[in-house]
Amino acid sequence: MQFAPADIQAILLSAKVGVVATLVALPLGFLAAWLLAFGRFRGKLLLELLFNLPLTLPPVVVGYLLLLLLGSQGLLGRALDTLGITIIFTWKAAVIASVVVGFPLLVRSIRLAMEGIDLQLVQAARSLGAGPLDIILTVILPLSRRGIMAGSSLFFARSLGEFGATIIIAGNMPGVTQTLPLAIYDYASSPRGEGTALLLCVVSVVLSLAVLMLHETILQHKKGG
Amino acid sequence: MELKLQLCKQQGRFQLALELAISGDRIGIFGPSGSGKSTLVSCLAGLNRPDSGRILLDGKPVFDSTARINLAPEKRRIALVFQQHGLFPHLNVRKNLLYGYQRCPVAERRIELAEVAEVLEITDLMGQMPETLSGGQSQRVALGRAILASPRLLLMDEPLSALDDDLRYRIIPYLKLVSERFRIPFVFISHSLLEMRLMAEQVAVLEKGTLTAVMTPEELARQRMGISPSGYINLLELGAPQERQRLLAFPWAGGELLLSGGATAEPGMFELSSKDIILCKRHPDAISARNLLPCTVRNLFETGNKIGVELDCKGGTLVAEIVPDAARELAVTVGSTIWAAIKASAFRRL
Amino acid sequence: MQIMNRIIGITVLAVFLAVPALAGEISLSVAASLRESVTELSDLFQKRTPGVSFKKNFGASGALAKQIESGAPVDLFFAANNEWVEYLIQKRLADEKSAGVFAYNQLVVAGKPGLKVASMQDLVKLNRIAIGSPKSVPAGEYAMTAFKKSGIDKQIEKKLVLAKDVRECLLYADRGEVDASFVYKTDALLLSKHAKILYVVPENLHDRVTYPMVLTVAGSKKPEAVAFIKFLASAEAKAVLTKHGFEVH
Numbered sequence: 001m002q003f004a005p006a007d008i009q010a011i012l013l014s015a016k017v018g019v020v021a022t023l024v025a026l027p028l029g030f031l032a033a034w035l036l037a038f039g040r041f042r043g044k045l046l047l048e049l050l051f052n053l054p055l056t057l058p059p060v061v062v063g064y065l066l067l068l069l070l071g072s073q074g075l076l077g078r079a080l081d082t083l084g085i086t087i088i089f090t091w092k093a094a095v096i097a098s099v100v101v102g103f104p105l106l107v108r109s110i111r112l113a114m115e116g117i118d119l120q121l122v123q124a125a126r127s128l129g130a131g132p133l134d135i136i137l138t139v140i141l142p143l144s145r146r147g148i149m150a151g152s153s154l155f156f157a158r159s160l161g162e163f164g165a166t167i168i169i170a171g172n173m174p175g176v177t178q179t180l181p182l183a184i185y186d187y188a189s190s191p192r193g194e195g196t197a198l199l200l201c202v203v204s205v206v207l208s209l210a211v212l213m214l215h216e217t218i219l220q221h222k223k224g225g
Numbered sequence: 226m227e228l229k230l231q232l233c234k235q236q237g238r239f240q241l242a243l244e245l246a247i248s249g250d251r252i253g254i255f256g257p258s259g260s261g262k263s264t265l266v267s268c269l270a271g272l273n274r275p276d277s278g279r280i281l282l283d284g285k286p287v288f289d290s291t292a293r294i295n296l297a298p299e300k301r302r303i304a305l306v307f308q309q310h311g312l313f314p315h316l317n318v319r320k321n322l323l324y325g326y327q328r329c330p331v332a333e334r335r336i337e338l339a340e341v342a343e344v345l346e347i348t349d350l351m352g353q354m355p356e357t358l359s360g361g362q363s364q365r366v367a368l369g370r371a372i373l374a375s376p377r378l379l380l381m382d383e384p385l386s387a388l389d390d391d392l393r394y395r396i397i398p399y400l401k402l403v404s405e406r407f408r409i410p411f412v413f414i415s416h417s418l419l420e421m422r423l424m425a426e427q428v429a430v431l432e433k434g435t436l437t438a439v440m441t442p443e444e445l446a447r448q449r450m451g452i453s454p455s456g457y458i459n460l461l462e463l464g465a466p467q468e469r470q471r472l473l474a475f476p477w478a479g480g481e482l483l484l485s486g487g488a489t490a491e492p493g494m495f496e497l498s499s500k501d502i503i504l505c506k507r508h509p510d511a512i513s514a515r516n517l518l519p520c521t522v523r524n525l526f527e528t529g530n531k532i533g534v535e536l537d538c539k540g541g542t543l544v545a546e547i548v549p550d551a552a553r554e555l556a557v558t559v560g561s562t563i564w565a566a567i568k569a570s571a572f573r574r575l
Numbered sequence: 576m577q578i579m580n581r582i583i584g585i586t587v588l589a590v591f592l593a594v595p596a597l598a599g600e601i602s603l604s605v606a607a608s609l610r611e612s613v614t615e616l617s618d619l620f621q622k623r624t625p626g627v628s629f630k631k632n633f634g635a636s637g638a639l640a641k642q643i644e645s646g647a648p649v650d651l652f653f654a655a656n657n658e659w660v661e662y663l664i665q666k667r668l669a670d671e672k673s674a675g676v677f678a679y680n681q682l683v684v685a686g687k688p689g690l691k692v693a694s695m696q697d698l699v700k701l702n703r704i705a706i707g708s709p710k711s712v713p714a715g716e717y718a719m720t721a722f723k724k725s726g727i728d729k730q731i732e733k734k735l736v737l738a739k740d741v742r743e744c745l746l747y748a749d750r751g752e753v754d755a756s757f758v759y760k761t762d763a764l765l766l767s768k769h770a771k772i773l774y775v776v777p778e779n780l781h782d783r784v785t786y787p788m789v790l791t792v793a794g795s796k797k798p799e800a801v802a803f804i805k806f807l808a809s810a811e812a813k814a815v816l817t818k819h820g821f822e823v824h
Contacts, residue, residue, distance in 0.1 A: 191641040
């Protein structure tokens with residue numbers, strides 16, 4: 001029982017999609033958390049609901065909605081088509097699926113950290129001459145660092161396991177969009193594939209454990225430090 | 226510094242409606258909690274927006290609701306010192322100190338790090354993180370940070386309230402020194418009359434959201450003597466003591482005062498309540514109080530339902546309080562001589 | 576020891592017999608592309624035979640075989656290639672004697688109207704092509720064989736979108752998410768206006784698309800199931816199949 005080249009590709013693709021998705025989601029997640037933690041504006045509740053929605057929706061529903069938006073018949077899809085850009089059934093779609101599904105986890109973690117920042121520190125910084133952007137970079141960002149790291153690792157772990165939305169907008173394309181969960185699904189549907197399916201499951205579990213351990217270490221460090 | 230403001234602000238059930246014009250470099254704002262001090266501070270600093278009104282510093286508006294002016298806090302050059310030190314936990318002392326300095330335009334920087342550190346005696350703390358500092362050290366660093374931003378005004382909101390008593394009165398000299406040395410006017414907010422007397426030249430008194438008076442701290446203290454449970458606190462500067470028969474004799478004004486042997490044998494500032502001074506028409510033959518001082522009555526004033534008696538004792542001033550009946554019995558008048566009896570245990574070091 | 580085994584054996588048997596199975600219920604596991612035809616035939620049989628009802632499960636042949644192997648209570652299995660029936664026979668889960676051919680089909684390429692596909696080579700010019708996952712969908716296996724035999728398998732590798740069964744392939748083509756997909760001619764007849772049959776895959780490039788049907792060991796003990804499989808070999812049944820576009824010889 002060993003790995004076929006397609007299997008190694010699946011593992012590497014999962015890692016690649018995970019890393020890219022995390023990098024894409026971080027600035028967006030930071031902005032969203034900042035708006036929710038410090039913003040005071042009408043419609044904040046609506047925004048909060050929107051950001052949290054993917055957490056409670058079944059991933060396939062998220063996938064289907066994304067397909068309606070980005071598919072060749074979709075609102076954005078058609079516009080992108082004229083520019084020659086296709087998103088669906090490419091690894092970029094897998095990234096988008098991960099970003100949308102994992103977003104609430106990231107925002108939640110960062111927001112929690114931001115809300116723990118003493119408001120007086122922000123007030124002091126302002127009285128000392130720091131403008132809003134300055135404060136974000138020199139006060140809020142450093143003090144929410146642990147929340148950002150914890151959120152990122154959780155997000156990455158979720159991305160590694162993303163299936164429902166991915167299979168709908170990115171499809172199951174070996175070597176192109178077939179991430180680890182999709183590969184396992186493929187093998188698991190076949191009576192002859194059980195051995196490899198199990199092997200890939202082990203790989204998946206090991207990866208998840210590693211990331212979760214990292215997440216816990218970050219949180220523990222926060223308490224101890 | 227000239228501070229002129231009129232503002233209205235509604236916050237929930239509380240309404241602040243003030244009109245104030247005050248000049249000086251050491252302005253105090255005095256009032257109990259709930260009087261509107263915090264709201265006033267946040268409006269001054271630009272952290273909160275009054276519903277209407279104007280705020281002018283040296284004639285220049287930082288806020289004007291009709292002219293639609295509202296300078297952002299970072300543009301007002303008003304540095305804050307809070308009750309909780311507010312030091313950035315992720316930066317060491319040096320970086321904290323330089324935070325405002327770095328954001329001050331080079332041309333406007335009047336004050337440098339080395340000098341401030343020396344005056345506040347924090348040079349040795351530079352590399353430390355805020356969590357390792359004691360309460361007093363943190364406040365000194367917070368003060369230094371505010372000064373180094375070369376502000377046009379230092380706004381101190383109950384900066385000593387979180388400190389222990391003995392620490393509190395040791396920080397005050399730093400506050401005054403820093404303000405004099407670097408020529409930065411300050412507005413000092415507190416609910417402590419004693420702190421006001423030690424810090425401010427002029428005090429604006431707030432009560433339930435309105436301004437009730439503007440006066441010197443001394444006048445305020447005397448006015449409150451009758452209603453305050455601790456009376457009027459006489460602040461006495463005493464010299465180096467000598468031991469005398471299990472008591473300590475501290476030089477004061479033209480003479481000396483005897484304090485109980487338990488006091489530390491060092492010069493300093495001492496408190497004596499007006500309630501602890503007993504007045505006698507004639508020199509009592511035998512009395513347990515160890516201090517018997519011949520005094521001349523310099524002034525009499527009514528306060529609450531008491532009479533305040535200002536005494537001149539060989540050059541030193543003491544204020545005692547007696548009930549009106551006693552004043553009549555003893556026929557106390559301005560210019561008359563009277564004896565002041567004080568127990569050696571009545572004094573407390575500040 | 577022997578007595579213990581016997582007692583256990585009898586208990587298990589009793590439990591299984593006690594499991595309520597509706598009198599006269601026939602359980603079918605059917606390859607996805609046979610959905611409409613088998614449904615029609617089972618409805619027909621049901622009307623004629625009082626007390627008989629059907630439980631139907633549709634999907635990819637490989638996935639269905641796996642379910643049966645895992646213990647799913649199925650009486651008849653219809654696959655889209657011989658592999659999966661032989662697999663079950665090997666595992667002694669299917670009754671070899673009852674195996675027969677149900678129908679034949681043709682593999683076609685369906686996709687966006689206007690695309691020109693005149694040969695297998697033309698497929699290389701397309702962006703995305705959907706096939707059933709070869710691990711469990713016979714249509715996908717037929718397609719892979721065709722790619723290999725026409726020498727384009729390496730070039731086509733990165734364009735393949737795997738679907739879980741033929742019907743999903745159909746959906747991809749219909750929605751325009753892929754340029755073309757490999758489906759059966761009979762599925763193509765169900766297509767809406769969005770996709771058209773572009774090319775019929777030459778039969779020499781793959782094994783003939785054969786639908787074997789077989790009774791499971793459990794099914795062979797049910798008289799209704801035996802009767803149904805006999806019905807499916809009748810001329811009447813073949814007429815229905817032809818109507819749906821299948822080949823019967």
